[in-house]
Amino acid sequence: YAASDLVFAFKELKKVYKEKYPQDRIRVIFGSSGKGYSQIVNSAPFDIIFSANELYVKKLEEKGLTVSPIKLYAYGKIVLWTRKDSEIDVKKGINVLLDKKVKKISIANWKHAPYGVAAKECLEYYNLFEKVRDKLIVGENIAQTAQYAESGAVDVGIIALSLALSDRLKMEGIYYLLSEKCYSPIRQAYAVLKHAKEDKERFDTAMRFFNFISSKEAKKILKKYGFSLPEN
Amino acid sequence: MIEIDIEKKLIGAQGKFNLKFSFSSDKNTFLSIFGKSGSGKTTILRIIAGLEKADRGKIVVNNKVWLDTEKGINIPPQKRNVGFVFQNYALFPNMTVLENILFAMNKKDVKKALEILKDVELEPLKDRYPNTLSGGQQQRVALARAIARNPEILLLDEPLSSLDFSIRFKLQDLIKKLHQKFQLTTILVSHEPQEVIKLSDVVVHIENGKILKVGNPLDIFKKKEVSAKFSFFGYVVDIKKADILYLAVINIGTDIVEVALTEDDIKDIKIGDRVLVASKAFNPIIKKAPLREP
């Protein structure tokens, strides 16, 4: 089970992993981390969880549902994104949000989406939150937030770098990387789950994949897709 | 004033047949249509009301053209001012008896509606819904509704078939009265010769969609068998022996009479036979009778 923002990175990670361990079959299910959490608590048959929010994994650990240590695999980054044809120059930085041309801004839901939390923190950091509050359109997850921006329904989106780097969004828009100092790091963590223990072979595979993600190769890929990497 | 000339293909019990009906009159006629089950009577009324299409034909009522297939005229039923009593009543289940009547009126007039209901002896049932009424009560509501519409032409499809004689007679009188009072054209489908004779100016006898006979009721119904002035058809209900004679109990219309028979006679006649009873030398007396059930 993997958070939605990993969709693009995982395509490549899977390919590389397959080359290394051709005998292993892995299947990835993407979704919001919260949903994954509830499903796992209710005995979903998932072996590893990659959560966009470390908190969920910690909670799983508390419930004794993890069988490996919790590891960080990446920090998410957020960007301002706009369509190329929007006549808004996001490169000017965050204050562009105050521009009159920017009527609507999409942001992920800060109540449960980690990218939303970060975006909100960042806006608050620059004392912009209250000023743009009326312009905010809340996306349920980061993909939806991106859709709003991409479809032109909003003028600017605060989205994950990983999405801004996807083929589609790269083609259609321009982004501005927000400074990492304006929000607390989006700590993305993963762990092997209890369910894997039921079957020896599966457990071995899970552990191999678990280790693979912290390998240099994997880190390179993650980086390419817009995640910054934990120091360890 | 009415002019009807219509044609339509139907599929009946004996395969396809062509319904062909024409009638015209420049007075306000009471026309009865008489004929076997399935001969096309209801269809004629439905075409006049505009509920069914004629293959070909023309209908003119009071100088208004309702249908002219040649000119492509076919005005919708809503614009034809007819009062139709349907064979299956077609009362509105969502309205009370009174509401059914009021619905038919262009100008709602509760007093008049109640009067009509009194005429059909249903006033006390005015707030009942149709499906809580007996068959005959429903039929009377249907009649009352058609009358309430204040039509130019009244189409009655066996409007009294479920009623007993006493109310039936009263309603016949009511229909006759309305017909005269409002100068209506009335077309009645009925199987009851008594009714047809009593009410109509003209009778059309149809069979398999074709007109067999047209004429005034007396001509149509007067029997031709004997020249006697006083003769009836009846059914033998019973044959009793009385002294040296036999007594045949014969049912004629709603009456029962006894006729003496000789031994010879009864060879030919048995219970259930249809017979003609006639008198050669006869001096009838006639006496007014109270209107009541036998």
Add this chain to the structure above:
Amino acid sequence: MIEIDIEKKLIGAQGKFNLKFSFSSDKNTFLSIFGKSGSGKTTILRIIAGLEKADRGKIVVNNKVWLDTEKGINIPPQKRNVGFVFQNYALFPNMTVLENILFAMNKKDVKKALEILKDVELEPLKDRYPNTLSGGQQQRVALARAIARNPEILLLDEPLSSLDFSIRFKLQDLIKKLHQKFQLTTILVSHEPQEVIKLSDVVVHIENGKILKVGNPLDIFKKKEVSAKFSFFGYVVDIKKADILYLAVINIGTDIVEVALTEDDIKDIKIGDRVLVASKAFNPIIKKAPLREP
């Protein structure tokens, strides 16, 4: 064998009334119920069929208890072997004529079904759906369906009311024949005295839910007005002047007769009056007549 004794509160045109009906016979009787519209006839049949609850009562048919409110017995309609011809026909619109008949049979027997359809003169319409039939045709399907059920007791609610005389007579004969052949108990509701007299062993005349008279049809229908052997009720249709006399055209049953009147007579009598026509000195002849429409 039948024993009926039921009671039920109804709300009629004159307010609440109590339906009270009892009848019993140890033979297979042909009973007719006769009475005004709304007097409770249909309700009696429905209670016998088990479609309506009696407030109190007992029904025993061929030694089987169908209803006994005291003992709390009320077997459902499905278990009462009745053939019911409904006043509104209640044909199944989703089945053809033949399928309607077959549905009524416990053992589907197409040959027998077709025979019954031939009896009611509908065989050529066997593959038609009920809503494409004329009123009278539907009524005949309803009768055919009730017969096909092979019932112990036949409940006929004005089964022939929409039919013309010729087919009506034939079906009366059919009903009579079946009644005798299968030793049925038959209960007929009809407004037609001719029919009641022809068919029934016993007639019950009810009014407002109460039994007014019970008896054999001749007793019930024989008129009491004059002692003449040959007298009829009729309606004056027309009065014509002929020489020094007047001729009254009188409609009696399905017949038309002319009776000579004096100037004196016509003072009292006008068109539309109900009159009694009688003969004092009378020598009737009687002659077999072909069975046909007037």
Add this chain to the structure above:
Amino acid sequence: MESIDFNPFFLSLKLGFVTTVLLFFIGIPLGYFIAYSKVRFKSVFEALIALPLVLPPTVLGFYLLLLFNKRGLLGSLWEKISGHQLAFHFEGLVAASLIFSLPFMVHPLISGFKSVDRSLIEASYTLGKTKLQTLFRVILPNMKPSIITGIVLTFAHTIGEFGVVLIVGGNIEGETKVVSIAIYDAVESLDYASAHIYSAILIAISFFTLLTVYILNKRFEV
């Protein structure tokens, strides 16, 4: 658990009522047409109406978003009329609900129209009543169970649906944040207590609304 905000309930009910009422008036001519017209390809229409249903709501929402935003066909049109696009506004929610709840109103109405005895309609015509008078006085009152079905399904589905509403509406407090989204939010943030309470209140309100519909209907039943 945060304190209960009643605004989403209000919005949901408003959305439910507005959509149901509008759909009722859209559904009647549409159902009438499909049930009674003799057009050859009627079945095609019937099948088409049900189609919005087979798309996942969020996906349908996504397509509607493309249509409703200020560069979309309808959105730009609406912007000219009202000064703002359809997306992210209450009107947009209504428009979206109209589309995705259409089959729940129209299909029951079609079967209702078909169940009304033809001869009642004919009787009304011979009494000189227009098609419209016949529709309102004769046809509709005699197909009440189907109307109730249409209303109940439409109302309940509109209240409960959130996929389409979420995307088209954008979860804006006081404008498009209906209660289904509030519950969803609560569940996603693992705030189950709030979710339970919201759900309970929503179910209670809906239950009494529906019960009222049924009881009113019974009251006026023949």
Add this chain to the structure above:
Amino acid sequence: MESIDFNPFFLSLKLGFVTTVLLFFIGIPLGYFIAYSKVRFKSVFEALIALPLVLPPTVLGFYLLLLFNKRGLLGSLWEKISGHQLAFHFEGLVAASLIFSLPFMVHPLISGFKSVDRSLIEASYTLGKTKLQTLFRVILPNMKPSIITGIVLTFAHTIGEFGVVLIVGGNIEGETKVVSIAIYDAVESLDYASAHIYSAILIAISFFTLLTVYILNKRFEV
């Protein structure tokens, strides 16, 4: 865009058919009871049946998940019977679909039952037919438009719904990944090309399925 995988279509259709057929047989006795019984609190039942609708699907899904997992009431029962829990298995999807599509089947059937002329039922009884025979030979054939409505709405809604299915099923390939989820996934990963193609195929299949239903129905119509 990845190559089209037809397995989700197959799963969706299977889910749609199984759910519709099961619901038909559940809906008939339930609708029959509600339409004909004279129980006092019938309206309460009618209102209750529509209630699953007012909850947002994912939230309903969440509650069902609690019920269907191996420690849940139904899930544990099912595990005893079949060896695995309900959640995250095809059976679980079916069970969930049964619950959330119930009103779409039952409500049209109720209005259908109410539209059948009482006297036809009585006629059938006097002909000695049992309630069951009457139901199948007389009542159901005379309420076909309502049955069609029930089937069409149930089928279409089951195919399209993904909120409940996503949570209860968990998006497991070959077992619970139905096409609505596949489309959702594609849209979420901004893979619109796939989404369009999946949607187009889904709509085409559904359209022809529904059209077949309508045309078959016409064929057998009186």
